[in-house]
Amino acid sequence: MNHPLRLGIAGLGTVGTGLVKLIDRQSNQLASRLGRGIEIVAVSARTRDKDRGIDISRYVWFDDPLELAKSEDIDAFVELIGGEGGIAKDSVETALSAGKHVVTANKALLAHHGTELAARAEERGVALNFEASVAGSIPIIKSLRESFLGNEVRRVFGILNGTCNYILTKMEQEGRGYDEVLKEAQDAGYAEADPAFDVDGHDTAHKLAILTSLAFGTEISFDSIYVEGISTITPEDIEAADDLGYRIKLLGVAQKTDSGIEQRVHPTMVPKHSAMAEVDGVTNCVAVQADAAGDVMLIGPGAGADPTASSVMSDIIDIARGTILPPLIVPSAHLSPYKPARMRSHEGGYYIRLSVLDRHGAFAAIAQRMAEQEISLESIMQKRPRTALPGIDASRSPGDTLPVVMITHETLEAAIRKALTAIESDGQITSKPQMIRIEKL
Amino acid sequence: MNHPLRLGIAGLGTVGTGLVKLIDRQSNQLASRLGRGIEIVAVSARTRDKDRGIDISRYVWFDDPLELAKSEDIDAFVELIGGEGGIAKDSVETALSAGKHVVTANKALLAHHGTELAARAEERGVALNFEASVAGSIPIIKSLRESFLGNEVRRVFGILNGTCNYILTKMEQEGRGYDEVLKEAQDAGYAEADPAFDVDGHDTAHKLAILTSLAFGTEISFDSIYVEGISTITPEDIEAADDLGYRIKLLGVAQKTDSGIEQRVHPTMVPKHSAMAEVDGVTNCVAVQADAAGDVMLIGPGAGADPTASSVMSDIIDIARGTILPPLIVPSAHLSPYKPARMRSHEGGYYIRLSVLDRHGAFAAIAQRMAEQEISLESIMQKRPRTALPGIDASRSPGDTLPVVMITHETLEAAIRKALTAIESDGQITSKPQMIRIEKL
Numbered sequence: 001m002n003h004p005l006r007l008g009i010a011g012l013g014t015v016g017t018g019l020v021k022l023i024d025r026q027s028n029q030l031a032s033r034l035g036r037g038i039e040i041v042a043v044s045a046r047t048r049d050k051d052r053g054i055d056i057s058r059y060v061w062f063d064d065p066l067e068l069a070k071s072e073d074i075d076a077f078v079e080l081i082g083g084e085g086g087i088a089k090d091s092v093e094t095a096l097s098a099g100k101h102v103v104t105a106n107k108a109l110l111a112h113h114g115t116e117l118a119a120r121a122e123e124r125g126v127a128l129n130f131e132a133s134v135a136g137s138i139p140i141i142k143s144l145r146e147s148f149l150g151n152e153v154r155r156v157f158g159i160l161n162g163t164c165n166y167i168l169t170k171m172e173q174e175g176r177g178y179d180e181v182l183k184e185a186q187d188a189g190y191a192e193a194d195p196a197f198d199v200d201g202h203d204t205a206h207k208l209a210i211l212t213s214l215a216f217g218t219e220i221s222f223d224s225i226y227v228e229g230i231s232t233i234t235p236e237d238i239e240a241a242d243d244l245g246y247r248i249k250l251l252g253v254a255q256k257t258d259s260g261i262e263q264r265v266h267p268t269m270v271p272k273h274s275a276m277a278e279v280d281g282v283t284n285c286v287a288v289q290a291d292a293a294g295d296v297m298l299i300g301p302g303a304g305a306d307p308t309a310s311s312v313m314s315d316i317i318d319i320a321r322g323t324i325l326p327p328l329i330v331p332s333a334h335l336s337p338y339k340p341a342r343m344r345s346h347e348g349g350y351y352i353r354l355s356v357l358d359r360h361g362a363f364a365a366i367a368q369r370m371a372e373q374e375i376s377l378e379s380i381m382q383k384r385p386r387t388a389l390p391g392i393d394a395s396r397s398p399g400d401t402l403p404v405v406m407i408t409h410e411t412l413e414a415a416i417r418k419a420l421t422a423i424e425s426d427g428q429i430t431s432k433p434q435m436i437r438i439e440k441l
Numbered sequence: 442m443n444h445p446l447r448l449g450i451a452g453l454g455t456v457g458t459g460l461v462k463l464i465d466r467q468s469n470q471l472a473s474r475l476g477r478g479i480e481i482v483a484v485s486a487r488t489r490d491k492d493r494g495i496d497i498s499r500y501v502w503f504d505d506p507l508e509l510a511k512s513e514d515i516d517a518f519v520e521l522i523g524g525e526g527g528i529a530k531d532s533v534e535t536a537l538s539a540g541k542h543v544v545t546a547n548k549a550l551l552a553h554h555g556t557e558l559a560a561r562a563e564e565r566g567v568a569l570n571f572e573a574s575v576a577g578s579i580p581i582i583k584s585l586r587e588s589f590l591g592n593e594v595r596r597v598f599g600i601l602n603g604t605c606n607y608i609l610t611k612m613e614q615e616g617r618g619y620d621e622v623l624k625e626a627q628d629a630g631y632a633e634a635d636p637a638f639d640v641d642g643h644d645t646a647h648k649l650a651i652l653t654s655l656a657f658g659t660e661i662s663f664d665s666i667y668v669e670g671i672s673t674i675t676p677e678d679i680e681a682a683d684d685l686g687y688r689i690k691l692l693g694v695a696q697k698t699d700s701g702i703e704q705r706v707h708p709t710m711v712p713k714h715s716a717m718a719e720v721d722g723v724t725n726c727v728a729v730q731a732d733a734a735g736d737v738m739l740i741g742p743g744a745g746a747d748p749t750a751s752s753v754m755s756d757i758i759d760i761a762r763g764t765i766l767p768p769l770i771v772p773s774a775h776l777s778p779y780k781p782a783r784m785r786s787h788e789g790g791y792y793i794r795l796s797v798l799d800r801h802g803a804f805a806a807i808a809q810r811m812a813e814q815e816i817s818l819e820s821i822m823q824k825r826p827r828t829a830l831p832g833i834d835a836s837r838s839p840g841d842t843l844p845v846v847m848i849t850h851e852t853l854e855a856a857i858r859k860a861l862t863a864i865e866s867d868g869q870i871t872s873k874p875q876m877i878r879i880e881k882l
Contacts, residue, residue: 022733026591032775033590033658131588137734139580139588146764147572147580149474150467150754217474275716275726275740285716292463292751293578296741299716300734310733313591323587323764334473 004037005320006073008100010065010091011080012045012052015105015132018305019078019312020054026313034320044068069095076101076127076319078312084108096120096128101324103315105132105308111206111222114213115335118327128327129315134207135160135284137307138300139314143288144214145329151290156215157253157439160207162282162302163191163198164230164250168267169280172238172247178231190282200229201250201265208252211286212263212338215254217330221263221338228266237353237434240405241269243381246351247277251439260341269351269438275299276441287441295441344414349378349438352408352416354423355401355430362428363404369422370406373415381405401430407438445478446761447514449541451506451532452521453486453493456546456573459746460519460753461495467754475761485509510536517542517568517760519753525549537561537569542765544756546573546749552647552663555654556776559768569768570756575648576601576725578748579741580755584729585655586770592731597656598694598880601648603723603743604639605671605691607631609708610721613679613688619672631723641670642691642706649693652727653704653779656695658771662704662779669707678794678875681846682710684822687792688718692880701782710792710879716740717882728882736882785855790819790879793849793857795864796842796871803869804845810863811849814856822846842871848879 031037042060062068069077069091077095081088095102121128131141159165170181185191209222230250241248246269255262270276279285284302289295301307356362382404420433472478483501503509510518510532518536522529536543562569572582600606611622626632650663671691682689687710696703711717720726725743730736742748797803823845861874
């Protein structure tokens with residue numbers, strides 16, 4: 001049996017505590033499987049005396065994670081502090097510079113500084129592993145870094161934020177509005193008191209930035225991501241989606257196109273009869289489309305102490321086994337610069353919902369604006385049926401609005417935007433148009 | 442740049458040819474990603490002169506794969522011959538003994554001889570990789586061997602045979618019978634002329650035997666698998682499943698129980714609103730339930746030249762990178778003997794369909810037999826409605842049978858079998874009872 005792998009863990013929140021418990025539970029079995037023990041030797045956290053349900057008196061305590069990061073007594077530094085900069089970044093840099101392997105679950109850190117950190121890890125010949133930074137226990141980092149490395153990836157996309165998916169699932173299943181469901185999610189602990197980071201799509205964008213680099217061998221480019229959140233989604237949209245054979249999910253999508261790589265986060269219509277549409281609640285999924293592997297999708301818990309600890313453990317196991325790979329699939333020197341595709345060049349189908357004034361010629365004017373942009377429609381739906389003879393439908397009166405939903409054939413985003421701007425300025429609609437992109441699976 | 446990894450490929454059928462094409466296509470990118478080339482140096486196949494759409498004159502030709510397996514000029518031997526014994530087995534043994542890494546897509550070989558082959562690979566310190574042996578391009582072997590190694594797996598299960606899933610999907614979508622759809626699948630090339638190996642569940646069992654070992658760290662035990670095929674499934678079953686909220690899939694399931702490990706292959710009811718139910722056609726999926734990771738599912742193409750070549754490539758890449766792991770997650774010396782759980786001890790819900798004689802007391806007698814075994818029913822459904830007053834329903838006549846479908850609460854398989862035996866011998870039914878297990882997801 002080889003000498004054990006000695007860990008220093010910085011951060012004893014939910015995930016850190018979960019990791020300690022997992023190692024306690026599995027250490028005997030792991031030692032037999034690995035021919036080598038995994039041993040926590042030191043820890044650091046904001047507060048020392050706090051009941052976490054684990055005995056940390058067994059470990060050397062460090063007040064300062066930076067000191068832990070460079071301790072002579074550890075082989076690998078596990079960063080579970082979180083945050084894009086500050087002490088998390090400093091301690092990871094310190095550990096790498098001191099020649100320690102690093103395992104982190106910190107998506108913000110990687111989205112903002114991943115390229116530099118990867119280069120630093122490679123220089124020192126150590127691991128920088130981050131399976132837990134994206135999609136909980138789903139082994140997507142390993143799959144991209146190892147399993148699909150011999151493929152040309154065309155698209156990687158998925159449901160990467162459990163909070164948003166929980167809210168959309170609840171809205172759909174219970175026919176309720178966004179604000180009401182968000183409040184409930186906050187009360188249940190599925191959404192933060194300040195939910196903006198999740199519901200506005202930024203958390204998804206962090207994860208997408210990492211996936212993009214691993215899928216295409218490019219430098220990480222968080223700032224180029226186009227981001228829309230879910231707060232504009234209404235029960236009407238969800239109902240119309242259902243009628244038209246779709247469900248609405250917040251997706252992060254990175255896709256190779258002729259003009260560059262699209263990175264986009266937005267509410268998306270996915271076909272109702274698909275495995276992705278059945279990914280409900282806080283569950284995550286990531287789909288990979290590649291030239292040889294074809295369409296592969298991985299589904300699993302997107303967060304939580306145990307699933308996240310499982311992925312951290314997987315990273316630690318790789319280090320214990322001596323599997324030290326370039327963090328971003330390509331050695332840093334070979335990473336391509338990220339070449340963004342402009343969102344206006346995006347091609348796809350679109351769902352459009354308009355509140356149209358109920359008067360002669362309104363719909364013709366709208367149809368005309370779509371035609372001018374050469375947008376053809378796959379289907380049009382009007383939820384409140386319009387009778388042939390005005391006056392017979394007693395519920396209608398002048399000045400009423402009619403909800404009109406359209407699904408377009410594949411078209412350019414620039415065309416859709418121009419058409420909607422023109423429709424708005426024509427004054428035939430009473431509120432801002434709703435536009436939701438459709439993703440082909 | 443390190444010296445290239447030199448491959449010898451034995452077998453140039455669909456997968457072998459696909460692999461050569463994939464390496465041709467990706468070799469430049471791979472060399473940059475790996476810092477090392479991947480180079481085919483020699484090949485062997487049954488026929489040398491055959492138009493495969495690839496130029497094999499670039500490679501050294503071997504008439505005898507055994508000679509190729511021990512050639513001084515290769516580092517890794519890729520076995521794509523197939524078959525549980527014969528030349529496939531001999532050549533893999535020869536390669537391992539000669540200290541060559543081995544990559545194989547051969548599920549039959551592993552299901553029957555995997556434990557010994559793994560030990561031989563470990564003795565020689567070489568890799569024995571077989572990602573392509575189970576579920577096409579889905580990275581399930583790597584996930585079990587690496588990602589979930591720090592977990593206690595409770596169950597691994599999935600749709601592992603594309604032919605069966607194609608047939609069941611077609612039957613469901615088109616309301617057609619098994620024989621008719623099978624014939625069409627044969628004509629379309631989705632089923633073999635002799636379909637028994639697929640439709641009787643043996644192919645699924647081969648793959649399950651491998652997954653079981655990787656999930657639980659046990660010796661491979663193909664012969665202990667309980668196997669039922671799909672040929673008894675009728676359109677009535679599929680329709681009733683739909684009414685009750687289920688779809689029918691052929692699953693392979695390996696599950697830890699108090700009495701041992703269940704390994705079973707049989708048609709299974711899975712909830713209609715689940716990602717697994719949406720896995721249609723020739724697509725495969727594998728679900729893993731583990732203590733920390735939770736419920737993770739991987740979906741992807743189950744076969745085909747490119748998807749299979751993608752997995753073979755992934756195995757080759759691991760070797761090129763020096764990732765040499767114990768083939769069966771645990772070093773062979775630590776594998777546990779496989780302890781089977783008896784099928785009669787299986788606990789679960791059951792779907793029962795009976796053709797009941799339309800006479801007084803028939804149903805009461807059946808209900809009595811269920812009650813004697815302490816089986817409680819979740820639902821009962823009679824497809825042809827029974828009117829309150831006999832005689833009013835003109836379509837009924839004495840001697841007619843009524844189809845009765847029951848869903849049981851969780852119960853013992855032994856109890857179900859006893860109840861059905863008793864029901865059969867009571868003579869209230871006109872044909873053999875249909876029994877399909879329900880799998881909780």
